[in-house]
Amino acid sequence: MAEKVILDVDTGSDDAIAIATAFLSPDIDLLAVCTVNGNRSVEITTSNTLRLLEYLGADVPVYRGCHLPMVASLTPGRRKHVPFTGPDNKEEDVHGDYLPLPEPTRKAQPEHAVVWLVDKLKNSKEKITLIFVGPLTNLAMALRIDPDIVKNIKQVIIMGGGYLVNNITAGAEFNFWIDPEAAKIVADCGAPLVIVPLDATHAAYVTMEEAEEFINLGTPGSVISGKLIKQRIAGYNAFQPMAVPNAAPIHDALAVCALIDREVLRSCMTVNMDVSIAHGITDGMSLFDTGGRDRNRKPNAIVAKDADREKFVGMMKEILGRKN
Numbered sequence: 001m002a003e004k005v006i007l008d009v010d011t012g013s014d015d016a017i018a019i020a021t022a023f024l025s026p027d028i029d030l031l032a033v034c035t036v037n038g039n040r041s042v043e044i045t046t047s048n049t050l051r052l053l054e055y056l057g058a059d060v061p062v063y064r065g066c067h068l069p070m071v072a073s074l075t076p077g078r079r080k081h082v083p084f085t086g087p088d089n090k091e092e093d094v095h096g097d098y099l100p101l102p103e104p105t106r107k108a109q110p111e112h113a114v115v116w117l118v119d120k121l122k123n124s125k126e127k128i129t130l131i132f133v134g135p136l137t138n139l140a141m142a143l144r145i146d147p148d149i150v151k152n153i154k155q156v157i158i159m160g161g162g163y164l165v166n167n168i169t170a171g172a173e174f175n176f177w178i179d180p181e182a183a184k185i186v187a188d189c190g191a192p193l194v195i196v197p198l199d200a201t202h203a204a205y206v207t208m209e210e211a212e213e214f215i216n217l218g219t220p221g222s223v224i225s226g227k228l229i230k231q232r233i234a235g236y237n238a239f240q241p242m243a244v245p246n247a248a249p250i251h252d253a254l255a256v257c258a259l260i261d262r263e264v265l266r267s268c269m270t271v272n273m274d275v276s277i278a279h280g281i282t283d284g285m286s287l288f289d290t291g292g293r294d295r296n297r298k299p300n301a302i303v304a305k306d307a308d309r310e311k312f313v314g315m316m317k318e319i320l321g322r323k324n
């Protein structure tokens with residue numbers, strides 16, 4: 001039986017591949033995609049999500065979400081250019097603004113993503129799996145409106161945080177850094193959490209040769225994914241080259257694959273995860289209490305410190321190689 005899933009994205013290149021993976025997987029019943037400010041403004045992330053779903057022929061509703069983090073942009077200097085307009089140096093950009101796909105003819109649903117999330121989770125007859133691969137603003141806002149929705153959350157699989165790896169500051173990963181308060185609200189909400197941090201996503205890098213193999217599969221999902229992987233590799237080569245040259249992580253797709261087959265994650269630990277909202281150099285940092293030092297905080301997350309790269313690439317080829 002396919003798992004009912006709500007996917008929340010800040011589309012972006014790896015989000016696009018994650019959406020394609022979730023839609024094309026027979027193991028996932030993709031109920032809806034919610035969009036949020038993150039890699040780009042919510043206008044752009046929503047347009048990109050609509051473009052991709054239309055390109056795939058996917059009749060999946062899109063709900064536009066929050067256009068700013070909960071509070072982080074209120075403090076002068078705490079957040080650079082939010083909505084995020086990408087890195088100052090454009091060739092560092094692994095996302096670009098709009099996906100290389102035609103403008104969408106369909107629109108997002110009229111309801112705001114947060115309003116829809118509360119209603120859907122409150123009234124669902126069964127628990128729903130959430131996969132969040134952008135800043136956690138929409139879920140945190142929904143939890144602030146009605147904390148009881150947590151009762152209908154089966155699990156939240158989150159691409160975010162870093163155990164030993166970071167990417168936006170010396171201590172933080174991008175999704176948590178854009179909206180630290182949202183990440184902390186979700187960390188504390190009591191829902192079962194599966195964290196797919198940068199340590200795992202960087203272990204599951206994809207090479208240029210594999211990107212070409214995706215393109216050669218010739219299906220809509222594999223072609224656009226291969227092209228976006230090549231774009232990502234160019235961006236990584238320019239500003240944070242991987243240990244293996246001409247390769248890039250596809251962060252968000254690993255979070256989707258973690259639902260399809262948990263064995264794709266490795267070195268998992270069950271610990272308490274907290275998120276710093278302390279502004280300054282630790283702002284948005286994910287903290288994993290591996291020694292159980294804080295007696296007041298119980299383990300709240302399964303955290304993967306590694307991933308099975310070959311398994312990941314194999315899963316992606318099989319899933320994206322499907323017509324739909």
Ligand code: RIB
Pocket residue numbers: 010012013014015038039133134135159167173174175251252
């Ligand atoms: O740090 C990686 C995450 O930030 C990914 O979800 C990527 O899409 C960006 O949102």
Ligand code: CA
Pocket residue numbers: 009010011012014015038039133134252
């Ligand atoms: Ca993302």
